[in-house]
Amino acid sequence: MTQTESTGAPDLEGAPRARKSEQTKARIVDAALALFLEHGYEGTTMRAIAKAAEVSVGNAYYYFESKEHLIQAYYGQIQELHLGAARPVLDTERGFAERLRGVLRAHIDTVSPYHQFAGVLFKTAADPRSPLSPFSAESSGSRERSIGLFTELLEGSDAKVGKDLRTELPELLWLYQMGIVLYWVHDDSPGTARTYTLIDRTTPLVDKLISISRLPVLRPMTRLVVETIRDLRSIPSS
Numbered sequence: 001m002t003q004t005e006s007t008g009a010p011d012l013e014g015a016p017r018a019r020k021s022e023q024t025k026a027r028i029v030d031a032a033l034a035l036f037l038e039h040g041y042e043g044t045t046m047r048a049i050a051k052a053a054e055v056s057v058g059n060a061y062y063y064f065e066s067k068e069h070l071i072q073a074y075y076g077q078i079q080e081l082h083l084g085a086a087r088p089v090l091d092t093e094r095g096f097a098e099r100l101r102g103v104l105r106a107h108i109d110t111v112s113p114y115h116q117f118a119g120v121l122f123k124t125a126a127d128p129r130s131p132l133s134p135f136s137a138e139s140s141g142s143r144e145r146s147i148g149l150f151t152e153l154l155e156g157s158d159a160k161v162g163k164d165l166r167t168e169l170p171e172l173l174w175l176y177q178m179g180i181v182l183y184w185v186h187d188d189s190p191g192t193a194r195t196y197t198l199i200d201r202t203t204p205l206v207d208k209l210i211s212i213s214r215l216p217v218l219r220p221m222t223r224l225v226v227e228t229i230r231d232l233r234s235i236p237s238s
Helices: 003-007 014-039 046-053 057-063 067-092 096-125 140-155 163-185 190-212 216-234
Strands: none
Touching: 014 046, 014 057, 014 067, 014 096, 046 057, 046 067, 067 096, 067 140, 096 140, 096 163, 096 190, 140 163, 163 190, 163 216
């Protein structure tokens, strides 16, 4: 046992090492994104990424086993930034539509610097067999964290939702966000203004649909939607 372990004294060298490690990882990710944008995902090698990040190839592989792991790190980075950007609206608003609008706008704010890169990534991530797909097993960590954010959005809101739909709604809201992101990828308006308009116009509609789903006349349809989602989820992948 070291003196630090036995006395409980802080590890004065550990913190700088950890910071340097995080800085190196961030530099590698930034270099990778720049090269993916310039040469495409398939046209970029780990050797080129290491050279651009000014680290050895072995060091690059130490932090990231492959280009796929670099993209997953990018997903995680975006997720953390989105959580931070959404925090003010989640901490101050109770209205469901306002919370949903704020969270979706925060996501677009977060990914806006990567708009050009998103178009490059989409060519690979759109393949359902790709580990870079947001629906893949490899992307499950980021996906579950995002669904968790929508769970928090729902639980802290004033939305009145039936029990069955409440269970499935966070994932449905995540799918809604994926639709918004797909629109944003192809949005060439200045500052992607059309995407923000799409969010502003559709969140009240989503709020209204959720509200009326509790009406007795619509409960059978709501149950059918929930049952369909559960049945589809239970079918194993090939």
